[in-house]
Amino acid sequence: MDLSAKVWLANEVRIWGLAATAIIGVISFAAALTHSRWQADLATLKEKIAQDVQRASDEKIAFAVNDAAQANARAAEANLELARLKAPRSLSEEQKAKIIGAIHDFSGTVFDSALVPGDAESAIFLATLEEILQRGGWKQIDWKGGGVVFTRTNKPIAGMASSQNVIIAVPPDLFDKLNPAALRLEGALLERGIAAQVQNAAGIQNDNEVIHLLMGRKT
Known part of the structure; x- marks a missing residue:
């Protein structure tokens, strides 16, 4: 190469x-x-x-x-x-005064009362409510009928109830006459946080033709 x-x-x-x-x-x-x-x-x-x-x-x-x-x-x-x-259910003096003022328009309304046996809270609040109604001019009488009754010192005889809360029972034949007063009481209690209801008194064993104030257990 x-x-x-x-x-x-x-x-x-x-x-x-x-x-x-x-x-x-x-x-x-x-x-x-x-x-x-x-x-x-x-x-x-x-x-x-x-x-x-x-x-x-x-x-x-x-x-x-x-x-x-x-x-x-x-x-x-x-x-x-x-x-x-x-x-326990309770009402201040101011609340009591307002309820008294609300029901005073129906002064003279007659009522009796009943309570659940064995429940101290119900008995105490019933006494409070009875006092309020009386101060509002309502007239309390003894419970009549139903067998079992409670005798109380310096207070009208009370019947036995099996209801809950506060029931304001009105006899059906006196509904038109007594229902306005019952509704006024119901509203006054509800406004103060107390559970209450107007009911028909049919079936209640009582000889009085008046408003029945039934004090049941608080629920």
Whole structure:
């Protein structure tokens, strides 16, 4: 091989060597770039997964806190209701005066009373209500009929009731005459937070044709 041929061959080898080096460099760069992008995508995916997990955890915590708050609220309401049920019925002097003023228009209304046996709270509140009615000009008489009665010192005889709260019972044949007074008393009690209801007195064993004030257990 002459000198020119050798030079040409050497140049060819060098050119192809440079080309190969360039191709390898491009491949390496592309591989590095691809790896870098893959690493970035992987990091982004990991971050998203972490955010999703954190969000789900936060939501669970929020739900748990909300459930606990609702449970506490229900417990507080239950405690208030229990306290209300346990608290005896009572009326302040101002409330008594307002009830007296409300029923005084029906001064002269005759009534008798009955109560649930064995319930001290009912007996005490009946005495309070009897006093209010008397101060409002209503006239109390002894309970007549029904078999079992309660004799009380310096008070009219009372009958036995099996009702709840305050029942203002009106004889059906005197409904038109006595119902307005009964409704006035019912409204005055309800306005002061005392559960009361006007009812038909049919079925009550009593010989008196008057309003029957029945004092039942508080509910």
